[in-house]
Amino acid sequence: MSSKANAIIAQSGGPTTAINSSACGAIEAAMKSDKIGRVYGATNGILGVLQEDIFDISSENPKTISMLKRTPAAAIGSCRYKLKSLEESKEDYERILDVFKAHDIHYFFYIGGNDSMDTADKVNKLASETGYDLTCVGIPKTIDNDLACTDHCPGYGSVAKYVATCAMEAGKDTEALYTTDTCTILEVMGRNAGWIAASAGLARREPEDAPHLIYLPEVAFEYDKFVSDVKGVLNDFKRVFIVAGEGLRDKDGEYITSDTGSFSKDSFGHKQLGGVAETLKDIVEREVGIKARFNKLGTNQRSAMHFASLTDIEESYMCGNAAVEAALSGVSGKMVTLVREDGSDYSCTTGLANLSDVANGEKIVPREFINEAGNGVTDAMLDYVRPLVQGEAPVSINEDGLPVFMRFERKPVDKKLPSYK
Amino acid sequence: MSSKANAIIAQSGGPTTAINSSACGAIEAAMKSDKIGRVYGATNGILGVLQEDIFDISSENPKTISMLKRTPAAAIGSCRYKLKSLEESKEDYERILDVFKAHDIHYFFYIGGNDSMDTADKVNKLASETGYDLTCVGIPKTIDNDLACTDHCPGYGSVAKYVATCAMEAGKDTEALYTTDTCTILEVMGRNAGWIAASAGLARREPEDAPHLIYLPEVAFEYDKFVSDVKGVLNDFKRVFIVAGEGLRDKDGEYITSDTGSFSKDSFGHKQLGGVAETLKDIVEREVGIKARFNKLGTNQRSAMHFASLTDIEESYMCGNAAVEAALSGVSGKMVTLVREDGSDYSCTTGLANLSDVANGEKIVPREFINEAGNGVTDAMLDYVRPLVQGEAPVSINEDGLPVFMRFERKPVDKKLPSYK
Structure with a gap:
């Protein structure tokens, strides 16, 4: 690795109101670090990596980057492309590493659900096996709230x-x-x-x-x-x-x-x-x-930025930040988690879980959160969710009376490899 | 009419985010007037009148009444009951006047669309024919914005x-x-x-x-x-x-x-x-x-109080207020209208139109507001609607992170007549 390595950030799966906040947290932390050179975005998740369709987030206007926190959906671009196992799709995983090598990318931040964590885990393992220096950290995201190992999910x-x-x-x-x-x-x-x-x-x-x-x-x-x-x-x-x-x-x-x-x-x-x-x-x-x-x-429901939870938006940002911090301190193969601290007042910090544990887990609503008749919820459920909806995320309103959202300029990074497939 | 006569307010048709603001404007103005005794609400529009299902709004907590401005739908209760012509449904119209007489009601404020204005018009005419002293003023309401005689509609x-x-x-x-x-x-x-x-x-x-x-x-x-x-x-x-x-x-x-x-x-x-x-x-x-x-x-879409237009909510309140002012000054058989003043800056006042003109009219989107291809709108349409969406109505948020809405206590007014039908 040269003294400064590049980082790439990708978003995956169904968009949420908060996934851009996580991206913002990661981007702003990465741009501050003297270990990281350029911060790239992969257009439409892992597909963007495979197709070498990458743009330079570092060259975007800082205001645009900051407005990520107030913009719903997935500004870098999302996808629903699921890679198969290392055996079945080895070429794909090798291609990912080839793209990383070609662009001196040694940090990979993947924001997504369990499929994305699975992908990140496999990329991380192949890098390790082949001796490519890669730091790979996942950032959770899903409105479905069904990821294992985390108290709740950004979004x-x-x-x-x-x-x-x-x-x-x-x-x-x-x-x-x-x-x-x-x-x-x-x-x-x-x-x-x-x-x-x-x-x-x-x-x-x-x-x-x-x-x-x-x-x-x-x-x-x-x-x-x-x-x-x-x-x-x-x-x-x-x-x-x-x-x-x-x-x-x-x-x-x-x-x-x-x-x-x-x-x-x-x-x-x-x-x-x-x-x-x-x-x-x-x-x-x-x-x-x-x-x-x-x-x-x-x-x-998953893009209603005009009435988003401030707690959610702030925690999502925190997850992005924590992912970069973890990566810079040498952690790899982990996903950032949200940890609800003990005590009567709600407070939340971040933790880390193995990507493979997240990839293979699923968290459904436990029976004690559902009433006996199976047609409603219990106080335990309400106590769980109430802190997560606190506060209203700020909305910028234009002179036309409607919210203002950002869109990246998407200055492309020159391709260096043959076309994908 | 005794020195102080009672007033009744009813809501009709599909609820909107703003119909309660109109009710609030009418109620607060009526309660201030020394010509008006009690202010009654008809549960579920004209059905409430017919069934003598009336409650005393005057005895509600003033805070509850004020919270109408921040509560969607129709707090007095709405209906989709359409009366037929005076000839076909004469008994219904007579019943309405009987209920009014029984409760010393001489002011009737009906918030609704063209069907409601038709009903109000016919009640007004029958009162006039039969020598019952009734002041009848309509307040426009419809998300569909299709009422005649008004620049636009509250809601x-x-x-x-x-x-x-x-x-x-x-x-x-x-x-x-x-x-x-x-x-x-x-x-x-x-x-x-x-x-x-x-x-x-x-x-x-x-x-x-x-x-x-x-x-x-x-x-x-x-x-x-x-x-x-x-x-x-x-x-x-x-x-x-x-x-x-x-x-x-x-x-x-x-x-x-x-x-x-x-x-x-x-x-x-x-x-x-x-x-x-x-x-x-x-x-x-x-x-x-x-x-x-x-x-x-x-x-x-018609109950999204959490992101309602402040302009709309304020104009709706103004319409309710103007209806009572008009009634107190002796106007009857009219509906309050919204009048867009000339000039480059938007300003809006109220006017009056005959109930019968509103009842028989309909305002669809004019051809010049629709693009030539018929698959979009023109700048003229956007210039028309832009001022109407300005500002965000305030929302009261509870400690659970969700909006606070009001509900009437609904202290019933004792029935004095035989049951309806």
């Missing part, structure tokens, strides 16, 4: 704050119109883990507040029980507000939106199309006989 | 601000992931008028910004043209972000989501289920061969 607090607020607000709408539009279903993300759906429980300060029912992928969905739940709430409050995770499954693990599973054929009687909310809407209208409607926030 | 500015922001944010998400999730469709409300969809045009500061395409109900939807639009944008920017009004129709006026219209049968080849966004997603995936996803904000 989760913001989606939790936004989804809970949306449940409160749409709940007021349902309440206002309960003579006709009696049932509202809010579909939220989370295919395997119900953390996002569970966070909506924060909205319910009084029993009659929305959401009255919350369904998580962790609990097998039962058709008859659902119908009975809805009838019960309707009886109590004359209206019902439901939050549903997109990945609801029946007892056989089949998605309830699937048109091939036993559940859809036996119980529904007809092919289910569309998402979870539409499926539930159909059931409510058919079985309970009331009008139902649904809201599907989609990617708006 | 519209807030949904415009929120939808444009959501388009910016989800647009960033699409941009980050354009290697795989190339097309995002944002479905917004507006069955007959495309004002909400059009407002999303504010989000596009640069050509590559979202939304690249905006479709309004005012322009007949053409299948082939849509496919060609999407291909064109994809060619330019490698991604496409579409905003679509829920009420898109073909050249025969048939909703494109209909499964009976000629359009769906001839061009789509199969039954279309679900909403507009799903229909467009299907077309994009089938005809363009890229992955598409959709966000359907649903009732969250």
Whole structure:
């Protein structure tokens, strides 16, 4: 390694409100270090590395870099490209190291979920085996909050704050119109883990507040029980507000939106199309006989910078910073984690976990966070998530009354290798 | 009329972020007047009057009343009950006057859209014919912005601000992931008028910004043209972000989501289920061969108090205030309007229009606000909407990190009449 080595930062997987804050934390720390020369960005994650599609973040305007903290999604560019095992995709991993060598890159910071940590882990191992001096540190990211080894994930607090607020607000709408539009279903993300759906429980300060029912992928969905739940709430409050995770499954693990599973054929009687909310809407209208409607926030829930959690944005920045600090102190093959300190007041520091442990783990909502009936959450869940939604991240508003976001200039780094594949 | 007569306030139709601000303006003005005794609320609009389901707003905590300005939806309670003509529903109109008489109500403030103004107009006329002293003033409300006689409608500015922001944010998400999730469709409300969809045009500061395409109900939807639009944008920017009004129709006026219209049968080849966004997603995936996803904000767009337009909330309050002022000065049979003053700087005052003119009118997006290709908006549209989204309404945040909303105690007014129907 020359006296100054270059660093590369990449983002991967579904964007979040906070992933750019993590990038900002890493970039600003890296640019301050006298061990690091240029800080590069890989356009669209590991794909950008493979394709040698790299741009020079160091030459961006510092204001642009600072505005990362107030910009949702993934400004460097994300991807959904998953590398296979070292045996199956050895050429890909070698290519990654070739690109690193060609550009004197000896620091690799990968912001992403468990697939990304798996990739980073394998790159790190191959570098070590082949004697290439590489420091590889992962930075966690996922609105799904399902990464192992960390108390919670950067990105989760913001989606939790936004989804809970949306449940409160749409709940007021349902309440206002309960003579006709009696049932509202809010579909939220989370295919395997119900953390996002569970966070909506924060909205319910009084029993009659929305959401009255919350369904998580962790609990097998039962058709008859659902119908009975809805009838019960309707009886109590004359209206019902439901939050549903997109990945609801029946007892056989089949998605309830699937048109091939036993559940859809036996119980529904007809092919289910569309998402979870539409499926539930159909059931409510058919079985309970009331009008139902649904809201599907989609990617708006993971990009709602205009009402992001300040705690989340600051912790995400802290993770980026900590990754660079760790790398500079010689740590490699680790992911930064968030550690909730003991004590009645919430405080959070960073730790480190092995990339391989994160890659192979998954954290779903524990049973004690879900109520006995399987249609709501417990105080333990609310106590867990409440500190994560505290504070509102600042938003810069333009003269047109709308937020200001940044976009990189993306000054390309000259390619030095033959084209990929 | 005794020296002090009572007033009743009712809300009707789809809730908005601002309808409670209008109520607040009317309530606070009415409670200050020495001509008005008690201020009553009709639970769920005209239904509450018919059912003599009335509560005493005067006895609510003033803080609760003040918090109306920061609470979305319709705190008094709304309905979708439409009265027929005076001839067909004479008994209903007489019942309304009977309830008013029984409770010494001589001021009727109805906050709603054109159906509500029609109801208020007919109640007013019957009172006049039968010699009952009633002062009847309407207060406009609709996110759809389609009321005649007013420059714009309370509620519209807030949904415009929120939808444009959501388009910016989800647009960033699409941009980050354009290697795989190339097309995002944002479905917004507006069955007959495309004002909400059009407002999303504010989000596009640069050509590559979202939304690249905006479709309004005012322009007949053409299948082939849509496919060609999407291909064109994809060619330019490698991604496409579409905003679509829920009420898109073909050249025969048939909703494109209909499964009976000629359009769906001839061009789509199969039954279309679900909403507009799903229909467009299907077309994009089938005809363009890229992955598409959709966000359907649903009732969250009309209840997004956490990012409401301050201009809208203040103007809505002003409308409520102006209605009471007009009533106290002897005006009846009118609706308050918003009047945009001439001049380069935006300023807005209130005016008055005949209830009957509002009841029978509808204001759709004029052709000069829509671009020639029918897939976007013009600067004239943006100049119209920009002043309406200025400023952020204050939000009270609780120690749990979420907004605080009010709910009336609803102290009932004793019934004096036999049950309705």
